[in-house]
Amino acid sequence: MSNNISRQPTKRLRGMYDTLPSETWIWQRVESVVQQVFHSYYFQEIRFPLLEETALFHSAIGEATDVVDKEMFSFQSRSGKKISLRPEGTAGCVRAVIQNDLCNRGTIQKLWYQGPMFRYERPQKGRNRQFTQLGAEIFNVVTAQADAELILMTAKLWKKIGLPNIRLEINSLGTSETRKEYREVLIKYFEQHLDVLDEDALKRLHSNPLRILDSKNPKMHPIVEAAPVLSDYLDEESQLHFDELKNILDACEIEYTINPKLVRGLDYYSKTVFEWITDDLGAQGTICGGGRYDALVELQGGKPTPAVGFAMGIDRIVELIKDLNLWKEQSSVDAYLVIDKEVNSNIINMLSEKIRNALPTLNLLVNQNPSSFKAQFKKANKLSAQFAIIIGANEVSNNSFTLKSLQDKEFGQKEGTFEQLVEWLQQFK
Ligand code: ATP
Ligand code: MG
Numbered sequence: 001m002s003n004n005i006s007r008q009p010t011k012r013l014r015g016m017y018d019t020l021p022s023e024t025w026i027w028q029r030v031e032s033v034v035q036q037v038f039h040s041y042y043f044q045e046i047r048f049p050l051l052e053e054t055a056l057f058h059s060a061i062g063e064a065t066d067v068v069d070k071e072m073f074s075f076q077s078r079s080g081k082k083i084s085l086r087p088e089g090t091a092g093c094v095r096a097v098i099q100n101d102l103c104n105r106g107t108i109q110k111l112w113y114q115g116p117m118f119r120y121e122r123p124q125k126g127r128n129r130q131f132t133q134l135g136a137e138i139f140n141v142v143t144a145q146a147d148a149e150l151i152l153m154t155a156k157l158w159k160k161i162g163l164p165n166i167r168l169e170i171n172s173l174g175t176s177e178t179r180k181e182y183r184e185v186l187i188k189y190f191e192q193h194l195d196v197l198d199e200d201a202l203k204r205l206h207s208n209p210l211r212i213l214d215s216k217n218p219k220m221h222p223i224v225e226a227a228p229v230l231s232d233y234l235d236e237e238s239q240l241h242f243d244e245l246k247n248i249l250d251a252c253e254i255e256y257t258i259n260p261k262l263v264r265g266l267d268y269y270s271k272t273v274f275e276w277i278t279d280d281l282g283a284q285g286t287i288c289g290g291g292r293y294d295a296l297v298e299l300q301g302g303k304p305t306p307a308v309g310f311a312m313g314i315d316r317i318v319e320l321i322k323d324l325n326l327w328k329e330q331s332s333v334d335a336y337l338v339i340d341k342e343v344n345s346n347i348i349n350m351l352s353e354k355i356r357n358a359l360p361t362l363n364l365l366v367n368q369n370p371s372s373f374k375a376q377f378k379k380a381n382k383l384s385a386q387f388a389i390i391i392g393a394n395e396v397s398n399n400s401f402t403l404k405s406l407q408d409k410e411f412g413q414k415e416g417t418f419e420q421l422v423e424w425l426q427q428f429k
């Protein structure tokens with residue numbers, strides 16, 4: 001038997017993606033803009049595990065939510081413990097805040113996180129099984145100042161990225177008492193329309209009737225449109241909180257619409273909820289969603305701690321930048337080392353290290369399979385390199401370097417000492 005039986009190459013799992021260098025630069029730039037903006041509001045990064053006990057997500061997100069009900073990647077660990085890949089960040093962040101005692105004695109914490117999340121959804125544009133979220137949470141601020149700051153920060157972000165036509169929808173879900181009352185009203189209302197309810201809605205009727213308002217089924221739209229609205233049942237405290245938020249947004253000239261049907265998919269929200277939406281991505285147009293979750297920390301075993309946060313889907317933001325052609329890739333090759341293949345490779349390695357040591361921020365590409373000069377120049381031009389540094393037999397015997405600009409005709413081509421080479425390149429960098 002031969003050991004050389006070739007096998008079919010393994011394919012990636014459905015709904016999972018490879019991000020190739022032709023695209024990673026967009027991800028990196030988005031992440032770096034976000035981090036700059038977060039930093040300017042004094043948010044600090046927190047990192048927590050991709051795996052947690054399944055029970056955490058069940059109790060934090062809620063049993064009757066889409067995420068817990070049908071979207072989790074859950075399995076047993078070797079010890080028999082039920083564990084899940086995180087479907088979102090807030091539950092793990094809250095777990096970490098409690099376990100590490102970060103919110104003790106009312107300390108305000110402003111945290112951000114980023115990383116992969118996992119949901120077993122039907123893959124389609126803007127909906128992946130592994131996707132990246134970038135989120136921020138503020139703990140221990142009870143006023144709408146915090147809600148507003150998060151919204152102002154995201155508005156700034158869309159501006160810095162250059163995203164056009166992103167609109168803001170806000171709503172208030174009230175306290176859990178408000179929702180209890182409204183829940184009963186909704187159940188009674190939908191019970192009068194049982195014949196119109198689809199399978200999903202029937203399933204949610206008693207477990208999570210608010211989610212019916214979020215139905216994407218066009219047949220249900222008329223009864224959803226005519227349903228009683230939560231704002232008619234809002235308690236006074238939530239109403240005042242919502243007014244404060246609207247006042248700040250008005251003062252800062254942030255446009256918004258109040259969408260009384262905006263309920264968000266997770267159980268932990270109370271009072272403010274908001275979404276940033278674009279019409280340029282088709283059905284999956286929500287690029288950022290968030291809200292207040294004042295009861296969650298206590299529910300998870302911590303001290304009572306008001307909190308508010310959001311998460312944005314980086315996959316959808318990158319998609320938008322690509323679809324709208326918002327950014328141009330800048331050449332990342334500063335200098336391409338064009339070498340005479342007869343020159344001893346030790347000399348080439350020594351010289352390229354010497355250049356890198358003198359110019360640590362220079363991006364220097366050394367051709368490790370050198371062919372003819374002509375072919376190397378062709379490659380350098382294809383990569384839109386700024387410069388070619390030429391090391392031929394001539395240069396080696398003269399102990400010199402030739403620098404040729406591939407972008408600036410005026411600079412042309414110059415031969416000089418190592419010190420001169422460094423000086424010319426320094427002017428560029
Ligand atoms: P949707 O209504 O689109 O399913 P959601 O309410 O489930 O969104 P959240 O849990 O609030 O979404 O997550 C916040 C953001 O994360 C979303 O607005 C979206 O940008 C992104 N997101 C959520 N699920 C996915 C996914 N499967 N693939 C890519 N991005 C996602
Ligand atoms: Mg979802």
